[in-house]
Amino acid sequence: MPDLATPLNAWYRSTARDLPWRRPGFGAWGTLVSEFMLQQTPVNRVVPHLEAWLERWPTPAALADAPPAAAVAQWANLGYPRRALWLHRAAIEICDRHGGVVPREVDALLALTGIGDYTARAVAVFAYGDRHPVVDTNTRRVIARAVDARSQPGPAAKGDLAAMEALLPRADAEAATFNAAAMELGATVCTARSPRCDSCPIAHACAWRAAGYPDTGDSRRRQARYEGSDRQARGAVLKALREGAGHELPAKLVAADWADPRQRDRAVDSLIVDGLVEATDGMLRLPR
């Protein structure tokens, strides 16, 4: 396997996007919040919400002191609102277990609510500069192509970490840059559709290119249709509560115009199970 880090890191240093969480001294809390928001939400939509969030809650303690309803409401339309609830819980856990300081150890990060293999290592690497493999969907696609000569990655697997570890430079700082560079390449050049191989800094070393760009199939999961789904109904219920005064409304008025009333009720019930909604004597509200 040829060295990918030297050309990729050089490319990153000259062309990487200027993003808030890449500013020097951005801080571990900012990094943690950004990573929560970036879980399945595009970069461009995250940036303004991240800045507003950190202005309101500049520390884990500040968020931990707020009611969960405030976090869910501030999350606005970023999607997957359970992440707001999980981030709020993580802030409480950081205060309870770590004195209000975002932990540095991967195991401690993994033990926080809403943090998995990706986010734990992203914080340890990008906030603290430690040496770990950081593997997201971009990195998996870059490795699938450059190393495994496949057109698309398989489903996320534990072995992904070892595959990235094998490519990682020895020095901490170079390893951190390589982690970020692999993600950046996947996000801007080695994209899922229509990759820009002409502009790729590691095209000369790419196994997929050497093999003639074979279509090796696509094992990714298909997302269920959103229009008319329970998920869309949940979204409508939560949107109403977010925008209601005091994040509270008479149950009968919440998404009252939803076409299928039984689906609406099902959505409310599932939101209550998830802790995103509370019900008391005819009222629905975001969790206090």
Add this chain to the structure above:
DNA sequence: AAGGCGTGGAA
């Protein structure tokens, strides 16, 4: 371990 979970922009 396969499926559920929001939202909006691009192709």
Add this chain to the structure above:
DNA sequence: TTTCCAAGCCT
């Protein structure tokens, strides 16, 4: 219009 896709996590 429909489908795809986006710095995943949890159960």
